[in-house]
Amino acid sequence: MTASRPNSADVVLVGGGLANGLIALRLKALRPELRVLIVERDASLGGRHTWSHFATDVSAAIGDWLSPLIVHRWEGYEVRFPGHCRDLTTPYLAITSDRFHEVVSAVMGEDCWTGVDVAALDETRVTLADGRVIEADCVIDGRGPRSSPSLALGWQKFVGLEVELTAPHGLDHPIIMDATVDQLDGYRFLYSLPLSPTRLLIEDTRYSDGAALDQDALRADITAYAAARGWTIARIERQEDGILPIALAGDIEAHWRESRLPQVGLRAALFQPITGYSLPDAARLADEIATLPAVTSATVRACVEGRSKQSWHERAYYRLLNRMLFKAAQPGRRYIVLERFYRLSQGLVERFYAGRITLADKARILIGKPPVPIPAAMAVLSERSVFPKDEHS
Numbered sequence: 314m315t316a317s318r319p320n321s322a323d324v325v326l327v328g329g330g331l332a333n334g335l336i337a338l339r340l341k342a343l344r345p346e347l348r349v350l351i352v353e354r355d356a357s358l359g360g361r362h363t364w365s366h367f368a369t370d371v372s373a374a375i376g377d378w379l380s381p382l383i384v385h386r387w388e389g390y391e392v393r394f395p396g397h398c399r400d401l402t403t404p405y406l407a408i409t410s411d412r413f414h415e416v417v418s419a420v421m422g423e424d425c426w427t428g429v430d431v432a433a434l435d436e437t438r439v440t441l442a443d444g445r446v447i448e449a450d451c452v453i454d455g456r457g458p459r460s461s462p463s464l465a466l467g468w469q470k471f472v473g474l475e476v477e478l479t480a481p482h483g484l485d486h487p488i489i490m491d492a493t494v495d496q497l498d499g500y501r502f503l504y505s506l507p508l509s510p511t512r513l514l515i516e517d518t519r520y521s522d523g524a525a526l527d528q529d530a531l532r533a534d535i536t537a538y539a540a541a542r543g544w545t546i547a548r549i550e551r552q553e554d555g556i557l558p559i560a561l562a563g564d565i566e567a568h569w570r571e572s573r574l575p576q577v578g579l580r581a582a583l584f585q586p587i588t589g590y591s592l593p594d595a596a597r598l599a600d601e602i603a604t605l606p607a608v609t610s611a612t613v614r615a616c617v618e619g620r621s622k623q624s625w626h627e628r629a630y631y632r633l634l635n636r637m638l639f640k641a642a643q644p645g646r647r648y649i650v651l652e653r654f655y656r657l658s659q660g661l662v663e664r665f666y667a668g669r670i671t672l673a674d675k676a677r678i679l680i681g682k683p684p685v686p687i688p689a690a691m692a693v694l695s696e697r698s699v700f701p702k703d704e705h706s
C-alpha cells in the first residue's frame with residue numbers, strides 16, 4: 314500500500330450507519346464551520362434496514378429534525394397474542410436505508426465517502442485500506458456492534474421480506490407483534506408493516522438463547538404466515554435480517570475499558586435493552602455531540618461514555634425483565650410475559666419503550682400473578698446470576 318498526502322478533517326465519522334449518519338446531520342446543521350467526513354465501506358450509507366420507532370420515543374424537537382428521514386407514519390399499531398389482541402394509538406414511524414442515504418449524502422456532499430474501507434483508526438488518524446491517511450481532531454467509531462466479553466446478551470434474530478402481493482392486504486396500520494404463531498426457538502412473533510396497499514414488510518422474529526440464524530427456514534416461515542393470512546406473494550422485493558443484542562447483564566465499566574476511542578451506536582451499548590433498537594438513543598446522542606463546546610476525540614469520548622454508563626445503570630430493570638424472559642421463562646412460554654405486559658395502560662407501554670418508566674410502572678409490571686415460576690424468577694434477580702463479575706474482571 315502506498316500512502317498519499319494526508320487528508321485532514323475536523324471530524325471523521327468511521328462507518329456510515331445509523332449513529333454516525335445522524336451525528337453527521339446534526340454537526341452539519343449546528344456546526345457548519347467544521348469539516349466533517351463520513352467514511353463508509355459499502356456502496357451506500359445505512360446498509361439494508363427499515364428503522365422504526367414510536368413517536369413517543371423521542372422529544373418533539375428530535376422528531377422535527379428526523380422528519381426529512383421519515384418515509385412512513387402510521388397513527389397506531391396492533392399486537393396479537395393467543396389470549397388477547399389490542400389496538401394502540403401511539404404513532405409509529407419508519408425510516409428506510411434508501412431515504413437515509415439520500416438525505417445524509419445530499420447534506421454531506423463530497424465529504425461523503427462510500428466504498429471506502431477503514432483499516433485502522435486511533436484518536437487522531439484514520440488509515441484507509443488503500444493506504445491513505447486522514448488526520449482529524451475527532452475520530453468517531455460507528456462501525457456497528459462488536460462482541461464484548463463484558464456484556465452478557467441474549468438475541469433477537471429476524472428475517473424480513475418486503476413483498477408485493479397479488480391483491481390488497483387490507484392492513485391500515487402495522488402489526489408489530491403477532492405472537493399467535495408457533496413458538497419456535499424462544500419467543501416468536503411476526504411483524505407486518507403496510508408500506509402500500511399491496512406491499513408489506515413481514516418479519517419473523519425470535520428471542521433466542523443462541524445467535525444462529527437459519528435464514529432459509531425463516532423465509533419459508535414468512536411465506537407460510539403470509540399464506541395463512543390469505544396474502545399471496547407476487548414478488549419478494551428485498552430482504553433484511555438482523556441479530557440484535559438483548560442486554561441481560563454486564564460490566565459497563567469494563568466494556569468501556571476495552572477501547573480508547575469514542576464509540577457510538579450499538580458499539581457504545583446504546584440500545585433499548587428489550588428491543589435492541591438504537592434509533593432514539595442515537596438521535597439524542599447526535600444532539601449532545603453537536604452541542605459540545607468543542608468537538609474532539611476526548612470530549613466526544615467523555616460525552617458518550619458518560620451517556621452510555623448512565624443509560625446502562627438507569628436500565629437495570631429492563632435487564633432484569635430480560636433475564637426473566639430468557640432465563641426464568643421456558644422458551645415456549647416466553648410470549649406470556651409480553652402478552653401480560655400488553656394488558657397494561659398505553660401510557661405505561663409508551664414510557665416503557667422510551668426508557669422513561671417510573672417506580673410505579675416498575676411495580677405495576679411485576680405485580681399480580683407472575684408469568685414465570687417464582688423460584689426461577691428469584692434465581693435471576695441478580696446480574697451475577699448470568700454474569701459473575703469475578704470471572705470477567
Ligand SMILES: Cc1cc2nc3c(=O)[nH]c(=O)nc-3n(C[C@H](O)[C@H](O)[C@H](O)COP(=O)(O)OP(=O)(O)OC[C@H]3O[C@@H](n4cnc5c(N)ncnc54)[C@H](O)[C@@H]3O)c2cc1C
Pocket residue numbers: 327328329330331332333352353354355358359360361362363364365366429430431432455456457458553554555556557577578579580589590591592593
Ligand atoms: C435489519 C435491521 C433492522 C433494524 N430495525 C431497527 C428498527 O426498526 N429500529 C431501531 O431503532 N433499530 C433497529 N435495528 C437495530 C439498530 O438500531 C441498527 O442495527 C442500527 O443500524 C445500529 O446503528 P449503528 O450506527 O450502531 O450501526 P450500523 O447502522 O450497522 O452502522 C455501521 C456501519 O459501519 C460500516 N463499517 C463497518 N466497518 C467498517 C470499516 N472498517 N470501514 C468503513 N465502514 C465500516 C458498516 O458498513 C455500516 O454501514 C435494526 C437492525 C437491523 C440489522
